[in-house]
Each structure stands twice: as structure tokens, then as C-alpha cells.
Amino acid sequence: EKKMTNDHLKKLLVYCMLCCTQKIIVQGAQTFQTKVALLRHVEPNNPKCFAEGIRDLTCFWEEDEERAGSAKQYSFIYTYQNENSSECNVTALPAAGGRILYFCRLSQTQLFVPLDIQVFRDGLLIHNRRLHIELFFLLDPPVNLTVKRTEKQGQLKASWMPPPLKYLDDSMMYEVSYVIAGTQMGQVEEVRASSEVILLGLQPGAKYSVRIRVKLDGVSYNGYWSAWTDPVLMATLPGDLDPLIVSLTLIISLILTLLSLTVLLSHRRFLLNKIWPVIPNPESKFQGLFTVYGGDFEEWLGYSAGGLCLRPAYFYSEELPAPLEVLSEVSLDLPSSPLPPKAKQAPGEDEKLKRIDSLMERWRETPHEHWLMDQLRVLHQLPGPQCSQLESQDAYVTLNAQNHSGEEPLDDILEETLPLQALFASGRTCSESHSDLGSLQQSSGSGRLSTQSSFEYPNHTWPPKGPGYTYMAVADSGVSMDYSPMSSSRIDYMGKGVIYTNEYRNEIPAHRQPIPFAF
């Protein structure tokens, strides 16, 4: 039983050794293939030779499959200075691209002395080269590459194990490549005679991929750069706010805030008007409406609800009617028709009429004005169009000749010589259109105040006012009043005379009261 156990153990040991050897061979083969691939790109001469340690040398060359022969056809002869030649056995391996790789490996070498290499194929020299082996090292990549974070931001510490080569450790130089993972943004750092390095100037909170390769420094020994190690990933410490940056940011923010406040304060009124526009206060347009009558518009107007429509022009007007300049005064016959009897008035409007009378008394300064007030009273009693949608835009003033009874031709009519007359339409209905311009006119007798509310009819032609009437439209824009002659039904009448127009500036004399009624 003991023998069987020993046999089993021996078999197991042999099996393990074979497995390990096979693994080593496979790894070695992979390493060899890697180095061959490296030298294929960087070494132009043949044979391509490299030393992996202080005692070995491997040389190889490639041939096309067409020209290639068996390994026995090749001879690898090497000769050290002042010594006899020696021969190395050549081995053939399949290579990429349908080529054949021939190589020879020396297990005992001499450094710091010239070495002559000659390759023969069937006795013919195909390659010849002289080299110093200590200048052709191709080492294995460093192992155990470790990357750690330091206590400081933007730093990583990389450490590794150098290739285990005696006598060469202080002659090695390393190249550390560190890039931000997933990008090509990185740097390469060179390290000499040391197996660790601190990478500085890294981005805080970034993940870096670090790899390293090794080469002899070229003073006593030289060679090729080894293959890169497998990359190691490590993230740097997250960045703290730099106190200087924070303070500068605060200062700049404070300065910008102060500037903004200064601008806002300097334009606060403008901005307030834009954001919260002031609600228009009509108080200025209706003097006394709020201060005297407490906002009671009716009382302020002095009209009943039914009488409002009689004065639509005034009710909707944006501006107080401006007093008209009396260009000329002509003695007029006072109307015979007195004020309508009070019995005709609506019972509820008695008080209003009284107020109207009181207001009118102010106007009784001149006979002409007294006559005007009488006319207004008459006007108040006349039915007017029941329309509340009319808007008055312009005031029209008609000028008529003094004598209206006959067919007198109208001579040159001058505004200065014609009195103002009020024309009130009777029975005329208001148009429903806002743009219509209606008229309230009354033509009876002479010397009447001819005014016309500013209502437009689409195809309005002034109704015949009777003989001798000349109409002038007065447009009050609030700045100036334009007079324009209006056609009359009596064209011939118009053609005989000359209508003079004057530009009138709408100014309210300070000493006069505004006219409380619209015309």
C-alpha cells in the first residue's frame, strides 16, 4: 500500500511538473512571440537579436514561404573578438503572413566585447552583423504594477517590481504612461533608476489608466523598450474647492451684484413702469369728479341716465372739449322759442336741470353767451338719438350766414364774420357703426349755434342746412384744430364764395371754465 501511495504521488508530481512546464512554455512562447513582433517593427537589420538577461541572446530572421527551406539548410555562426567561431542550432517556426521564422538562442554569452554573427543558407552568406550584446537588451515588462492614491489631490503613486536582473537594476529607465480612462488625453513620464513615481498634476476625481515599460538607460547597457504592462485603473481624490478660487468667485459675484443693483436702482422708475404699469387715473380728465362728487359720475355730469346719450361725444371723448375761439361776433336775434316748459321735463330730472342752470350761469357773461345757454336748454329738451356706442372723434363746427331765410348768395364767408351755430338733427338715428359720424342738428332760425357732434356716416353728405349754410369740419387732434370746408348740398352756393380756413390751436384759456356739454 505504501508503494502504491508512493507511485501515485510520483505520478501526481510528474503530472504537475508537466503542467507547470507546459504553462511556462506556453507563457514563454507568448512572450517570445510578443518580442518578435516588437523587434519586427523597430529593428531593420537581420538577424534581429535581443538579450533577455545577462547570459542569453536570441537572434531571428524571417523568410517567405516560397524561398524558405528547412531549418537544417541554415547555419548560424557567431564569433567573439579574439576567439574562435561557434555555431548555433537554428529552429524554424511558422510566422504570420505565410512566412517562416528562423531563430537561434545562445545560452551563454560575453558582454562588453564585439560579437560577429553570420547566417548561411546552403553555404551562402545571407546575413552578417557585428554587435555588442550589452546594447541589445529587450527586457520583460515590469511586474506587480500598483497605483495608489496619495493624501494630496491630483496625485497618484505608481510602484512596480523591476525585472529581476542582477547588475542591471541601477541602469534601467522606465516610461510611465497615464491617461484618463476612455480618452487619449494623457502624458508620459520618464523615471530613471527607481521603481516608483508620484504622478502630479492630475485631474481631481478622474479615473486614470496607468501602464509602464522598461529599457536600459544607454550608459553601460542599452536596448529596446519593452512591451507595456497591462493597464491599472485608479481614480484620483475628488477635488476640493480651492480657497483662492472660492474667494475670487465670491468677490466677482459681489461686484456683479453691486453693479446690477446700481443699474436697477438708477432705472427703477422705468422698470417699475414696465413691470407694474401705473393704472391710468382719469381724475385729471374729470376735474372735480372725485374731489367734489366723490366719483359719482352722474352727479358730476349732472345728467340723468336718459340724457347721457344726448351727449355721447363728451362722454367718450378723451379730452375735455376745448373752448372755441370766437372769431367774430354778430348780433343775433335771440330765439323766440323760450325754454320748454318745465312740465315737459321728466319729473326726476328737475334737480339736474337746476345744476345745469347753475353751471350755465357761469357762462352768462355776455349776451352771446346768454343766448348760448338758452340754446343749450333747448338742446337738452330735444330728443336725441338713443345710442350709446357712438364715439366722438372730432368736433365739427358749421358756419352759417346771418340770413338764412332767403336764397341769398353767400359772399365770401369769413370765419370772423360768421357766428357759431348749433345744428341738431331731429329724428336722425344713429348709425350702429362706430365709425359713423352722426350729427345732431337743429336748423331753425338764425343765429343758432351750429355745432355738430363728431359722428361719421359712411357716405355722409351733410344734410342741407338751408340756404346760406357753409360747413366746415373741425378736427381736433388735441394739439391743433384743422378746419376743412365740407361740401354742401348747394354746390353753387359753395362755388360762389370763398371759404377761408384758419388753423386753430386747441388751448383752454385759463380764465374760462370748460364747457360742460359736448357739442
Place this chain on the structure above:
Amino acid sequence: MVLQWAGQGIPSPVRPICDLRVLDHFIMEARDTETALRGCKAGCGVTGTFVVPLTNVDFLVWETKDVSTCLQAVEVQSGLSLLGQALGAVGESLSNAVMQSLITNNKSNIRSLGQVLHSLHIKGVSIHAAPAGGGTATRKVSSLSELLSVHINFLRGKVRLLLKNAPVCQQSSP
């Protein structure tokens, strides 16, 4: 009197020079001399035969000598002596002033290396120059380029290996 008495005292031991950057510097200057020689026609007119040490290092053999470091030290010291003599002979026959200056510098470096070797307190290494070729394998060269090549390889190889592995330097390094 005090100075005489002080001068007659036991000399203080020389501090070992273990920094290999000194040797690296000498190697670089030797390579610069070899590079400058390429611009010199016909070997700068140097003729003659020079005895030089062997430079080849077989680590299997070298490490056997490491058992007794004095063998390595004696070999190195002897070789430096031979190179010094050869460079001295070359300098006298050089016509090129630049090359003459470089060769003189290299010769001075070899003397400095002798001092460095002495500071390592290796057995068998005396302050005085070892007899040329005493027990050391040598060979002959007939051109300045070969001489300089031997010079460089000797410094890079045997001299450096000896200085790097000197026992006193191994003790002082961490």
C-alpha cells in the same frame, strides 16, 4: 611642529566612493572621444601597437571570481594601468589638438578611477599602480579606434561591475 606631528599621524581612511555616476561620466567622455575620432582621417596619424586588457565579461566566470573579489579588483586595476599607458603613448603622437585634449582627459579619468578603486578598500588593490598586465589577460591593438573601443568596453564592463558590487558599497546602500 604641530603640523609636522599631525602630518606624521595615521592618515584618515579615504571615504569610499560608491556613486557610479562618476564612472558613468567617465564612460560618456570616452564615448565622446570615440565619436570625435570618426572625424579624424587615418586614425589621426596614430601608429603603433598598444597592449590592452581584455574586456569581455562572462558572468558565469565573473561571478566565480566574485567569491574572491580581489581577483576582480586586481584585474581591473591592472587593466586600468595598461589603458593609461596606452593612452599616454597615443597622446604623444597625436597631431590633432582636439583629439590630444580628449585623450589627455581620458587618461586623467583613468587615474581618477584608480583613486576610486583604492577608496573601496578591496583587498589586493594598492595605492600604487599595479604592474601592467601582471596576471591579467591582454591583447594587442594597432589603431586608436580599437584602443578607444577597448577603453570604453573596459569601463562599462569590468570596472563598473567591480564598483557596483564592492562590499563596502553594498554595506552602505539601503
